[in-house]
Amino acid sequence: MRVPRMRRLLRWLFMVVLFLFVVLNLHILVNFQPSPSDAQGFHYGDGDRTLNKKEGPHVQIGKFANKALLDKENGNNKSQFIIEPNFFNRSDDFINSSVDYENLTQIQSEILRINKEQKIYNLYKYGLKLNHESVVIVVQVHDRLDYLKILLDSLKKTKKIETSLLIISHDVYNEALTKLVRDVDFCAVLQIYFPHSLQTHPKVFPGEDPKDCPRNMKKEEAVKTKCQNAAYPDKYGHYREAKYCQTKHHWFWKLNHIFDGVSVMKNYEGLVLLLEEDYYVTPDILTVLQMMQNLRLKECKECKILAAGNYDKNQNFPANAGKVEVANWISSRHNMGMAFTADLFKQMKNCAKEFCHFDDYNWDWTLQHLSSKCLPNQMKVLKMKATRVFHMGECGVHHKGKNCKPEEKKASVNNLIDANKQHLFPNTVSIGSYSGLKLRDPKPNGGWGDLRDRQLCMSFVNNDTAH
Numbered sequence: 001m002r003v004p005r006m007r008r009l010l011r012w013l014f015m016v017v018l019f020l021f022v023v024l025n026l027h028i029l030v031n032f033q034p035s036p037s038d039a040q041g042f043h044y045g046d047g048d049r050t051l052n053k054k055e056g057p058h059v060q061i062g063k064f065a066n067k068a069l070l071d072k073e074n075g076n077n078k079s080q081f082i083i084e085p086n087f088f089n090r091s092d093d094f095i096n097s098s099v100d101y102e103n104l105t106q107i108q109s110e111i112l113r114i115n116k117e118q119k120i121y122n123l124y125k126y127g128l129k130l131n132h133e134s135v136v137i138v139v140q141v142h143d144r145l146d147y148l149k150i151l152l153d154s155l156k157k158t159k160k161i162e163t164s165l166l167i168i169s170h171d172v173y174n175e176a177l178t179k180l181v182r183d184v185d186f187c188a189v190l191q192i193y194f195p196h197s198l199q200t201h202p203k204v205f206p207g208e209d210p211k212d213c214p215r216n217m218k219k220e221e222a223v224k225t226k227c228q229n230a231a232y233p234d235k236y237g238h239y240r241e242a243k244y245c246q247t248k249h250h251w252f253w254k255l256n257h258i259f260d261g262v263s264v265m266k267n268y269e270g271l272v273l274l275l276e277e278d279y280y281v282t283p284d285i286l287t288v289l290q291m292m293q294n295l296r297l298k299e300c301k302e303c304k305i306l307a308a309g310n311y312d313k314n315q316n317f318p319a320n321a322g323k324v325e326v327a328n329w330i331s332s333r334h335n336m337g338m339a340f341t342a343d344l345f346k347q348m349k350n351c352a353k354e355f356c357h358f359d360d361y362n363w364d365w366t367l368q369h370l371s372s373k374c375l376p377n378q379m380k381v382l383k384m385k386a387t388r389v390f391h392m393g394e395c396g397v398h399h400k401g402k403n404c405k406p407e408e409k410k411a412s413v414n415n416l417i418d419a420n421k422q423h424l425f426p427n428t429v430s431i432g433s434y435s436g437l438k439l440r441d442p443k444p445n446g447g448w449g450d451l452r453d454r455q456l457c458m459s460f461v462n463n464d465t466a467h
Contacts, residue, residue, distance in 0.1 A: 081264055085127035107173050108200050111193040118262055121182065121189045126162050128188045133293075134270035135286050135339070136165045138258060139277060140250060143172045146406050147278040147393050148180060153410075154280045156186045159287055159425075165190065165264070169254040171197040171246060192257060194250045196456060198242055205452050206242060206249065213239040234449030235359050244361045244447050249457060251363040252355065256460045259345050271306070273339040278393025278406075279309075280413050281337070284424040285388040289339055291429040292324060292382050299431060304344045305329050305381040309337030309389030317420035320385035323432030328439035329371055329379035331364035337389030347375050349461055356457035361447035372441035379439075385432055386423070 099106050120128065130136070137155070141148055155161055168181050171194040181191055201207035213227035215238050222230035222239070233239050258265055258272070271293060275281070285308055292306045303326065311333065327334070348355065348367070351374035358366045371379040390413045392406055417424075448454070 080129070080131040081266075081268070082130075083123055083128040083264075086124055088124075090124040101174055104200055104202070108195070111173055111195050111200065115192055115195065115257070115261075118190060118264075120165070120264070122185065123188055125185075126188050128165060128264065129163065130165065130264060130268050130270060132269040133290060134164070134268075135273055135289055136167065136258075136265070136268070136270065137273045137275060138167045138169060138254065139275045140254060141168055141170050141172075141177065141277045143174075143177070144277050144393065145176055145180065148177070150392060150406055150410050151275065151277060151279055151281070152180070152184060154282075156184075157283050158281060158285055159283055161187050161286065164188070164286065167192060167258060167262075169194065169250070169258075171250050172199050190262070192254065192262075194246075194253055196249060196253070198246055206245065206456060208242045215239050215241055229450050229452070232450045232452075234446035235444065236446045238446060238449075240450040240453060241361075241447065245450075245453055248361055248363045248366065248448070249453070249460075252457060253460045255345055256349070259342055267342075269341060271339045271341060272345075273308070273337065275337065275389070278391065279337070280390040280392050280410065281308075282388045282417055282424060284426075285337070287425055288384065288388055288429065291426075292384070293339075295324065295429050295431070296382055300326055300380065300382055302377065303380045303382045304340060304347075305334065305379055306339040307334040307337055307381050307383040308339060308387070309391075310334075310383055310385070310387045311336065311391070312387065315386055315416065315420075317386045317423040320432065321420070321423035322426030322429045323385040324382045324429060325385055325433045325435055326431055327381055327383060327435035328437060329368070329381040330437065330439060331362070331368040331442070334381045334383055335364040336391060337387075344379075351375060352458060352461040356454045358444060359446055359448045360442075360444040362445060365442050365445060368439070368442050369444070372439060382431075386420075 099110050101107065139148075139151065155166070165188050166184065167190045169192050170177060173193055178191070181189060196206050198207045203209060205212070209228065211228045213222040213225075213229050213233075217225075217227070217239065219230065219233050219237060222233070229239060259268075271289060273285075273289065289306060289308055292308075296303050296306065348370065351370045354370055354374040355366055358369050360366050360369070392409045392413070393404070
């Protein structure tokens with residue numbers, strides 16, 4: 001009786017050992033990382049710089065990347081950055097529960113830590129592949145949680161979203177917003193925080209300093225009272241209002257930080273799509289943008305910007321689903337769902353002084369000024385005639401006091417999308433018309449006369465953009 005029992009015991013032990021051996025080997029196989037001496041290294045498109053595992057703040061290069069390929073297309077180097085998905089190496093952190101959201105010093109410290117670490121979430125599930133055919137989505141967020149939920153819901157329904165990197169750029173740090181973004185599970189996500197916000201500087205510049213001059217105080221009186229920015233009203237005689245200045249600062253900072261400060265974006269040659277928290281996108285926006293980019297390279301190389309959205313009240317999807325318009329870029333017409341590459345950003349950066357010194361608190365109005373006066377050529381745009389981006393919000397910086405019902409607006413937009421779903425994902429995208437509207441140098445709206453705003457704006461170009 002003892003011998004059969006012993007045999008059964010040995011047989012079970014053997015099966016357990018065999019199972020553990022198989023699991024161990026699978027784990028080693030999945031997690032094996034070739035060293036730079038074993039492979040080509042981790043290339044970032046410049047062809048001569050190999051990134052070792054210690055370079056780049058907290059982008060999990062050593063954990064997740066197993067290769068980076070260098071393609072040659074039309075005689076030019078095309079960088080391709082790859083981080084493979086790895087389910088055995090999930091390392092998503094929980095929200096730092098020790099942060100006191102009333103303690104500005106702690107918030108500032110946390111913002112600097114997050115910007116420096118550049119933690120990308122969901123890499124274990126989707127990995128990351130960035131090349132000249134990619135679309136990186138950048139969303140500028142203030143504090144409208146309900147609108148951001150709606151935008152994220154629309155992005156989740158977008159085809160190919162799992163191939164994108166979603167960058168959320170905040171100027172408010174709070175638990176609800178942080179948790180909402182950390183709960184995104186449909187693509188790789190990076191959070192960044194504007195470090196010069198009104199939240200972290202409530203009583204000093206760039207916030208509202210009590211020693212600053214009131215907006216409508218006359219310069220003569222300001223000089224007498226010796227308020228600290230008395231010498232710098234705007235061209236209309238008004239002094240700065242911090243809540244309006246923040247948006248332009250945030251917009252310019254985030255571009256400099258993303259293109260020059262985020263490690264995985266080094267030498268990135270694909271599209272960057274700019275969205276705002278109160279936008280809503282169609283399921284085919286990424287597909288359409290890639291088709292627009294191919295059309296631009298073939299038929300409109302002078303078009304530096306793609307506009308996925310438009311403000312037309314009547315949207316004719318049956319006639320215009322695959323049609324674009326070629327036009328001179330005009331801020332009030334072509335600023336929704338803008339997409340462009342690093343080449344245009346470099347031109348903007350070369351015009352930083354003009355951008356930072358133009359007396360207008362609107363980034364888009366300022367960009368139109370650059371197109372007229374500084375950029376090598378006036379910007380042309382390819383604009384979708386049937387919009388892929390909807391503006392949901394009537395509540396914000398310029399629309400206080402309105403009866404805002406984002407869920408009602410969402411239902412209306414969804415009805416429009418559902419009614420035209422057969423016209424989404426067109427087989428081709430082609431030029432349908434040319435706009436004859438001429439670009440003119442806009443008259444500045446003011447609000448940007450303070451020397452400190454101009455200096456802070458320039459610091460985003462000259463200094464470490466994480467600070």
